[in-house]
Amino acid sequence: MKRIALIFTLCLIISSAFAQDLSLYKKENFIVGADTIKYRILYPENYNSAKKYPILFFLHGRGESGNDNEKQLTHGAKMFLTDSFRKSFSAIVIFPQCAEESYWANVEIEAINTKRFFTFVKGGESTKSMSLLLKLTDYFVSQPSADQSKIYVGGLSMGGMGTFEILRRKPKTFAAAFAICGGDNIANAKKYKNVPLWIFHGGLDDVVNPQLSYSVFRELRTLGHEPKYTIYPKANHNSWDSAFAEPELLPWLFSHKK
Template sequence: MKKIILYLISCVIFSFAKAQELTKFKKADFIKGIDTLKYRILYPENFHSNMKYPVVFFLHGAGERGNDNQKQLTHGAKMFLTDEFQSKFPAIIVFPQCPQNSYWSNVEIETINGKRFFNFLSGGVPTKSMDLLLDLTDQIVKQPFADKAKIYIGGLSMGGMGTFEILRRKPKTFAAAFAICGGDNVANVKKYKNVPLWIFHGGLDDVVNPQLSYNVYHALKAINHTPKFTVYPKANHNSWDSAFAEPELIPWLFSQSK
């Protein structure tokens, strides 16, 4: 019994410590008219405003939508808090949060017999959340401490779809991007054909069909821009766990420059 109690106590302490680490991401609001996009921002250790730093924007999935300015840190945030990352890749990390009733990308979703089908649009105005994200991106990139040659974007699931979306809307902003279990209309790929890209998907994904990522890969390959493409044969929708564990993901991302 004592061992069980000690184990439970250690779990609580560990969880509390991890929660404390997440507070290093400072809460902020981007306000445009009557609309607000909440986000968390992490500055590198020993941050100096007179220095220039890479900036990484990370887009969460549909399950982390809301207005608590917390859930968007569920997946991926800890990757940027490790001592190794902080020492090797000092950067500014931004986690915006999409409201519950919105979506990052222009996509129509229909569920039939328990299966979800995605119809990605090739044009049209951005969603309200994407519109706010575009302006937030501009605001942060214009800061004197942002290295405009090293602006990156990545995301998972809905955020992977949003990554493709923002790339086509701002192709000249980003030095590189990664998209995990996302998708896009292949008619859009020509707009971000010059952006280095790493695409990930789980082979057994029953939420977002891996065919959607393959379609983007194949369309880019057809116009002589072959992105990195990694499929985890035994992974389901949470292929982000494997992607985050890729030892070359962060070094590859930060090696890209405009």
């Protein structure tokens, strides 16, 4: 019984420490008229509003949509809480949350049996969540503490699709980006062909076909741009686990400036 009690106590301590870490992401709301986008924001250690900092926007996947302002931290948030990140990259990290009834990207999704098929729109109006995200981006980029030469975006699954979308809508804003298991209409690629980009996908992905990422990669090469492209042959949809473990991902991202 003592051993069980000890294990239970350790689990509580670990759980408490994890929750405390995530609490470093401050809960905020960005309101535009009658609409609101919720987001969590992590400021650097010893943040000084008189200084300028890089800003990274991280876009979550479909499963983390909602309005609780918590689920969007499920994947990726811990990566920016490590001592190595906090000491090496003094940056502001923002996790916006997409509403359940909306989507980051302008894409038509059809489910047939157990498969989902994505048809990405060329151009078109942005979704409500993307429209709010664009305004949120403008707001933070215009702040005195923003280093406008070092603004970044990245995301996974729906957020990977959203990364391509926000890049084509604001190609001059971002210094670099990464997209994990996402996709886009290749006709949009010319809009962000000059943005340094790292594309990831799992070779066994049965949720978002890896061909969607490869098509963007191939089109960018055709346009004269050579993005980084990594496919994990044995990974399924959760290829973000492998991408987050890439030791060069964050150094590569933050090495770029406009």
